[in-house]
Amino acid sequence: MHVICQKDELLTGVNTVLKAVSTRTTLPILQCILLDVYEDEFKLIGNDLELGIESNLKATIIKPGSIAIDARIFSEIVKKLPNSEVHIKVDEHQLMNITCEKSEFNIPGQSSNEFIQLPQITKKNPLVIKQSILKEMIHQTIFSIAIEEIRPILTGELFEIKNNNLNIVSVDGYRVSIRQKELAKQFEDITVIIPGKTLAEIQKILDSDEENEVAIYFTDKHVLFEMNSSIIVSRLLEGDFPKYDQIFSTDYETLIKVDRKSILSSIERAALIARESKKSPVKFQIENSLLTISSNTDLGKVHEEIDIKKEGNELEIAFNPKYLIDALRVIEDNEIQLIFTSSLNPCIIKDPIKESYKYLILPIRLN
């Protein structure tokens, strides 16, 4: 094998596939990157068995071949090389020779036969959307996946296509986050659950650029994302996702409109006092045109007042401040709408016009 590639191109590729390389594993081959050189293609692949990433690099191919190389040492070497042409050669003893200007490394690799290839997925009928939109939809929902694996299904996000809308949903038992996007083209109904780890890595690779698109291919067991010069394959989580849409009531007893940044800052301050003990929530008191947020613990007392527009009844209700903060930080609207039915029922924060986002947060019972 012998391939020539610019250092920057190589580094971008290595950093991309590195996201799918295990750092803690008992199987050393999972700590490797595969370098695969064909007649007209140079590919890097990382695969931790749950998530696989393949990156295609611009390169001059002298001689095809392939090798699996320790990802950590290879990525560190590439990072430190001069900004110039990098020659990578592999001999019959799986010894990799890297030269760049007056710098030369010889690193032992492993046979590419040991490497576990990505699952083969037939690419047909993709869902195509803008990368910036998918990036935003993941960002605005991923914070409320479950961390603990008591119900593994909740450590992923639901990707649901229904009535020509893409819904991305996360549920952790205390809250529900939903982002909805109308699709430009007709697409068949689909329901899959994608692991949170996959989405967190995809979010980093997705471009914020307005125009670039990503193609998504679904199978029974896997999902494949194709974008820029990369392919990301992830296994799906199996099981039934909670029926989230039944818990969003449209009736309300109290509705408030409030400036998002003001209420966020007030809750963040109140959380300084509330956070120490989980049993000390922040309390909301809604009266006329005033929302009072307060907390009282061993650390001290806090009292915050915020101007609101209110419809319906007065209300006293309490929350774990973290859940409100997480949602309020990712919403982009300046004025938001909070809906309540009683002090024992969830608060719903939703886009008043397009319903493009909906957040549901369970209250904490007041003593």
Add this chain to the structure above:
Amino acid sequence: MHVICQKDELLTGVNTVLKAVSTRTTLPILQCILLDVYEDEFKLIGNDLELGIESNLKATIIKPGSIAIDARIFSEIVKKLPNSEVHIKVDEHQLMNITCEKSEFNIPGQSSNEFIQLPQITKKNPLVIKQSILKEMIHQTIFSIAIEEIRPILTGELFEIKNNNLNIVSVDGYRVSIRQKELAKQFEDITVIIPGKTLAEIQKILDSDEENEVAIYFTDKHVLFEMNSSIIVSRLLEGDFPKYDQIFSTDYETLIKVDRKSILSSIERAALIARESKKSPVKFQIENSLLTISSNTDLGKVHEEIDIKKEGNELEIAFNPKYLIDALRVIEDNEIQLIFTSSLNPCIIKDPIKESYKYLILPIRLN
């Protein structure tokens, strides 16, 4: 006590004194900041008994008084307050009331009598130098203080005034770093050892601005730095500092001139291979106009070539790459000079003209 202060002013002051507040201590009062309000002054003080910092704030004073308040919660509250006027009041039960716009906190404090005041130091005859220069001198030497406290004296830096020069010196048993600066005015000879922790914190507070000055006052047990609106008092380390100047020989057998960034990059790459086992150093081979840097370990082999200008003999010598990297990263010259006598004697890197910096690094014996 009642004082009014802008949030920004308060936050800057809190962040400054926070550097002298203990985070791990069995004495709760050491986790506090003292707020001290006189007729015409508002001071914040942090003191961990080794290092003390006092910051004077612009404020409107309504009623003098003082209180010790938990530094962590107070600093977090101040950080999150709106950008506006902050009122701080303390009642007779040591309860602190903080209001800012529509936000109000009540936090229990402790009597200021509990707080351990800074040592009283008579301010006379200061050494006055530019903050930017002191900041640079600390930055360029502090990396080679000893970390382990086998010889506590080596965890500090020598501040020595001799022949109208200020020398700052650190020694960790494997290397010596020296920065020298000629003083603008005559100053008496002084030798003190300042704890590394003090200098690390002072380095952060010192201004990079060209013009601002710092005044340094020395006593038998303490040193006091006065700058901007802050005072920093530190105890000194007691004991004899190694006689560093005798080990710098001016004779040499080999002298090379080399581009600093080129040699630094090459050593950083070689360190990727060498670092795993301390017994595998990087090897220098100096021949004619070429320096070859190499290393050979379980991880692989590296070979680097760098153009040099050589005077004197050929040489083979080996080093722990970290020690060279640390020094080469802080030097600002583009072309540097390395001096050797033999493969068993230290390498000296020094400013060829003004001797404003000198680094000495012990070699590793080659097998």
